[in-house]
């Protein structure tokens with residue numbers, strides 16, 4: 001039995017994810033995504049796939065990266 005570090009649920013099929021040298025225990029993927037997946041810098045949704053990285057930002061898709069680049073160009 002292990003306890004999910006997000007929701008506190010004790011579940012016999014809980015699993016551990018090692019990220020940057022630290023172990024995290026979860027009862028389901030939803031909790032793992034909530035805790036570990038980066039958020040898209042444009043729309044805020046969780047980036048579950050490889051994502052699109054640009055200058056320290058992570059985006060869920062190329063469209064969001066383009067929107068953000070266009071927005072930054074507008075602001076300055």
Ligand SMILES: [Zn+2]
Nearest residue numbers: 004007027031
């Ligand atoms: Zn959980």
Ligand SMILES: [Zn+2]
Nearest residue numbers: 040043060064
């Ligand atoms: Zn996005």
